[in-house]
Amino acid sequence: MIENKEFHKLPSFLQSLFEDNIELLPSVTELFELELAYLEYNCLPKGDLSDRLAYFKSVNNNFTKHFLMYNTYTKALTKNRSTSTKAYFENGLFSTGYATHGLFPYRGKFHPQLIKALINIIGIKKGELILDPMCGSGTANIESALMGINSYAIDLSPFCQFMTKVKYNSLDINIESLKGLSNRSEQLFNFFSGDDLQKQLQKIKDVEKLKVCELALLAFLDSLGYSKRVVRSSHKQLFVQVLKRYEDTVANFISNNSKYINNIGTVTVLEDATATEIPLENDSIDVDQLIKYDLKISYVLFYRMCSAQLRCAGIILDCASNQVLFPLLLYEFLLMCVCHPSCLALPCRDNAVWLSLLQMVLPSRLAL
Template identity: 30%
Template sequence: MLKRADELNFFWAYNKEELSKDKHLVLLDNVQFIYELALAQLELQSLGVNFEITNGLREFKLLESKDEEELRRKLAYFKYVNGQPTDYFQIIQKNRTRSVNQYLTHWIYPYKGKFHPQMIRALLNIIGLEKGDTVLDPFIGSGTTAVEAQLLGINCIGIDVSPLCVLQSKVKTESIDVLPQIREWKEEIIKRIKPSLFNLEGKTIDDAINLIPDEEVKNFYRMAKLVAISDNARRGREFSNAFLKNLEVMISSISDYVDIIKELNLKLGRIHIKTGDSRALSLNNESIDGIVTSPPYSIALDYVSNDAHALKELGYDLTLIREKFVGVRGKGQARIDLYNDDMKNSLKEMFRILKPQKYAVIVIGNAIYMGHEIKTVEFIIDYANKIGFNLVKNIDKIIFGLYNVMQKENILIFQKRG
């Protein structure tokens, strides 16, 4: 029987031994879909590589390339460059789950609608972002863009209206700076979990968390509590057991992250995560080098109901918070109209803050609502074009698990005119 993800405690088992000796670029084993092959080729083109596809599409011959070291450091879809493992191949070994794309801190909290991290790494390369550039994700969600930008040395501003998303994204990118302090507080926190045994003063876990002076350490333990609450709600696992188990895996994942930074000598990007509204960004005009984001898919997922237990636990009033969310207000046609207005304002803001000629990647799909397909993709393309973006690529991407609501999404790459 398959074990549950958080019960597994080993690195993702790729075979690192079979080094390819010839002059080829070898695709990673998990690359299976046409859109991934398309993105793999776009990555190579953006990095100035001249190539030829060989061996049943899984190997690429390097005809001409400026800098092989750069390829090895940056590429997302390849395992080897001329027999040498890529950084990404080594990064994904650091995985405490049984899902190939939930390596390092990506797995922390079961957020619905996460980006595929490998795709984000590729898109950051495709739109030409370099170390020290700044990417914005105005719907940062679970923080996928932030982690991938951080790994590539690209600075990232991540914004979300949901305090749960802000917390997740911060914990995934900031805990590496406070690992010793996280370890120091572990005993104190664990004491509060089983009150009858150790906690003679009757202090709760919240009392203990509130004593922690560092904000990053505090956030880590807040998140650990929410992961356990979610585990308890979704799987019926007893809270204290869920807390202890997940806490161990969270600490191991952060330790893996610290290790891989040293092993690969990574220079991390600076990450700034904040609560905000995509429709009114507090950022200067033409201050951002690229955007990679996925807005709510019209009415496909109600993010407020979905995360209700966690938002309540964080002390938020769901009715008030709903007012600011894109895609969850109104009923019937009114809901679609409100969504479209919100998306227009969000697109105008993306246009305003982006530097001329730079790229915005928007991943979005058409959802089925009340028996009809809502043409969000076409709407976004039309409006973006109207305000000054050119659509330079539109790649179909299959999705799983939401068949009754949507079957595919589109990766739209826009360039700002001017």
């Protein structure tokens, strides 16, 4: 017990949680971030702190690897973007926009920094193997690879499979192959807009050339989505901007972190697998990362909004199909009923919205 007049002698909140030899990243302002920082700090072996920590700037007066890799702001991510998007990436320098995570922003994903902290808390080591059976844009897989951890990625959406593959391959793409990519925007736009694109891509046998081409294709699909939401610019005009952004983002990351990305983990996308049908032996992985989604966004509606990219030139299967949407919608509806029972008493107009969505994706043999 200490007298009130000597309150200044009390240790600070951070000193009570941690030792005096640490400094948190300036972006750690939320309570959940502080709690994750506390957990990862106490779960990791002392010798791994500088190399693995996600929420710390320095330990024992030595900068952490996370700070050294991601403290350089990539201006390309926010060039010609909205004010809200700029703020999102500027404030998320250490949490959301680093490495290739900022390519094709995906609604509903977890912050990569959060995933990194969870991996630290669980105790997954370099060289071990994890599985994400609902990988989305591959956040957990990309973050694992950056930590030297191998992973499998599964998603019903072929578009999500493609995103994960491109983001991973772009981590160690040959910079020489990447140079001048945006200068070929018109040629690439015409190539991606042509017929039988999938067959044309299969003809590219050079691995590095294919990586670059698929990165450009992701930019093409990204700009296609923008063109559906804006009226001031055409798809072709937006593609020029997005392609330049992708080129600069990847080139800057690799050039600034070449000494850190020599031993990244592997990412294997299991294209024909599902979360319930996994072609792996029992006990062959170290962690099965099953993410529990909430109702902050409707993934069904998200797939509908992405339908233009998903059907683009027939290169990617239409993942807005009943196979994807029916289980997703049913899951969302049941989850809402469990978490929010009052939804059953919604006005008829709101129930009609759900019924119309169900009707869109319900198998034809079932009555509604």
